[in-house]
Amino acid sequence: MVRLKSRYILFQLRYPQPDDTLTNGLPNDIPTESTSTLNARILVSTLRLSMTKNFGDEALADTLTSFVIKYFSNKTSTGIIKVHRDALEKVLGAMFFVQTLEGRDVIWESVGISGSISKCERRAISRNKMMIRKIKKGNYDADDDNKNIDELLRSFNERIDGEDNDNETL
Amino acid sequence: MLCDLNILFPVTEFNEKISINQLNELKNTINVAEQLGYTHIALNFRPNLTNSNSNSNSNNNNNKFKISNDLNKINPININKDFKEYLNRIKIFSRITIKIDDPSQCQNISKFQQIFDIVSIEPINEKSFQSAISNLEIDLISFNLQERLPCYMKHKTLCSAIEKGIFFEFKYTDFLNNKNRAQVISNIKQIVRASRNRGMIISSGCNSNKPYQLRNFNNVIPILKMINIDSNRCNMMFKDWSLKVLLNGRLRCKSYKQTILISGDDNLIDNKLENNNWNYENLENINNIKQSLNSYKKRKSDTSLNRILKKQK
Numbered sequence: 001m002v003r004l005k006s007r008y009i010l011f012q013l014r015y016p017q018p019d020d021t022l023t024n025g026l027p028n029d030i031p032t033e034s035t036s037t038l039n040a041r042i043l044v045s046t047l048r049l050s051m052t053k054n055f056g057d058e059a060l061a062d063t064l065t066s067f068v069i070k071y072f073s074n075k076t077s078t079g080i081i082k083v084h085r086d087a088l089e090k091v092l093g094a095m096f097f098v099q100t101l102e103g104r105d106v107i108w109e110s111v112g113i114s115g116s117i118s119k120c121e122r123r124a125i126s127r128n129k130m131m132i133r134k135i136k137k138g139n140y141d142a143d144d145d146n147k148n149i150d151e152l153l154r155s156f157n158e159r160i161d162g163e164d165n166d167n168e169t170l
Numbered sequence: 171m172l173c174d175l176n177i178l179f180p181v182t183e184f185n186e187k188i189s190i191n192q193l194n195e196l197k198n199t200i201n202v203a204e205q206l207g208y209t210h211i212a213l214n215f216r217p218n219l220t221n222s223n224s225n226s227n228s229n230n231n232n233n234k235f236k237i238s239n240d241l242n243k244i245n246p247i248n249i250n251k252d253f254k255e256y257l258n259r260i261k262i263f264s265r266i267t268i269k270i271d272d273p274s275q276c277q278n279i280s281k282f283q284q285i286f287d288i289v290s291i292e293p294i295n296e297k298s299f300q301s302a303i304s305n306l307e308i309d310l311i312s313f314n315l316q317e318r319l320p321c322y323m324k325h326k327t328l329c330s331a332i333e334k335g336i337f338f339e340f341k342y343t344d345f346l347n348n349k350n351r352a353q354v355i356s357n358i359k360q361i362v363r364a365s366r367n368r369g370m371i372i373s374s375g376c377n378s379n380k381p382y383q384l385r386n387f388n389n390v391i392p393i394l395k396m397i398n399i400d401s402n403r404c405n406m407m408f409k410d411w412s413l414k415v416l417l418n419g420r421l422r423c424k425s426y427k428q429t430i431l432i433s434g435d436d437n438l439i440d441n442k443l444e445n446n447n448w449n450y451e452n453l454e455n456i457n458n459i460k461q462s463l464n465s466y467k468k469r470k471s472d473t474s475l476n477r478i479l480k481k482q483k
């Protein structure tokens with residue numbers, strides 16, 4: 001009797017923005033927000049659809065068991081998904097083929113893969129902290145930008161706190 | 171060090187300037203690439219050289235003549251002027267891809283080598299493919315993978331190309347199009363087989379108005395593994411081999427007969443000497459140092475001794 005082996009994928013959704021948002025001078029790797037209607041069920045069904053379309057029924061069979069979204073935040077568009085170890089590569093491939101989510105163009109990027117969920121959580125948190133550090137470091141002279149940054153920082157801190165709480169409850 | 175050596179430059183004519191809208195779109199795409207962790211990017215300029223139904227050689231000759239007018243006007247990609255803000259964030263290079271259906275068109279390529287960082291070729295038929303490998307000094311060969319390859323891929327031809335340091339390019343955006351995907355996979359498999367798993371690079375081939383077609387390195391690797399490329403080589407395709415292409419291209423400007431320039435403190439001379447910041451309006455005044463190559467090569471003075479040495483060569 002072999003233990004059920006699973007892997008956790010930390011992923012990030014990016015919505016490439018129209019170019020008019022470029023000029024506000026902010027560092028550009030702030031993740032864009034997902035719409036509030038996007039939830040774990042939609043993500044799972046999208047992935048499964050992509051699996052059947054590109055790899056067939058055999059690959060879909062691997063994702064019928066132990067295929068759960070453990071965490072997803074609409075604000076930062078990051079999430080953690082649990083997959084069976086055998087299906088890992090196919091799931092990553094299925095992410096490659098996803099081009100639209102709810103009508104928006106999307107890049108479904110896998111950031112890290114781990115065997116334990118706590119490593120994924122830590123990675124997500126450290127990524128967010130890095131981002132905040134980057135924002136703080138940037139030089140922004142204009143007052144408008146300063147205002148923007150303050151607001152952003154506040155919302156980011158809220159997000160991080162929220163994430164920490166979420167992680168505890170996982 | 172992740173490379174993406176193929177982001178399409180929106181301009182397709184030699185004398186055309188990039189419009190502000192196009193530039194913004196392109197910058198948006200570069201930003202997305204930067205977010206995804208790429209560190210080296212090449213902007214790919216694909217001029218419309220050949221008319222697909224060109225039986226008339228005179229037409230081609232006209233085109234050739236147009237190109238050869240002025241070295242300074244050839245390159246539409248002005249990295250120092252248009253992409254200043256990326257200076258310390260991401261490295262941007264220029265690349266040209268030329269479609270070739272007739273080997274006689276290849277006279278211009280030596281000119282392109284002086285101006286673009288990477289010179290690549292897209293052969294349309296077997297004759298041009300052979301001549302590209304045997305005669306031309308290029309860095310990359312890419313095919314239109316959505317159609318049938320121009321000829322059967324032989325070990326011998328591909329391996330001789332790889333020995334010369336020419337690499338073959340795949341584009342992963344070909345997978346994202348639904349049509350002809352089977353043809354793409356079969357073509358890639360042929361090249362992988364013939365090249366014996368060496369000398370290939372992968373790039374995005376992403377159009378500047380479709381930034382959502384860029385993908386993360388982690389997500390492309392499973393696709394490559396599907397085509398029986400092992401994971402180490404997948405890594406190399408993104409990192410080592412792509413860097414080799416860049417290095418080859420850069421050394422073409424900066425070296426002469428396997429000799430390279432070093433500065434006084436024994437370091438390699440970096441790209442600061444080059445003046446990429448040319449201006450179309452006052453070209454007469456500004457001389458592009460990279461193009462004139464004065465900073466790298468020195469002309470021998472016209473003494474009698476040098477003349478004899480030259481003859482001996």
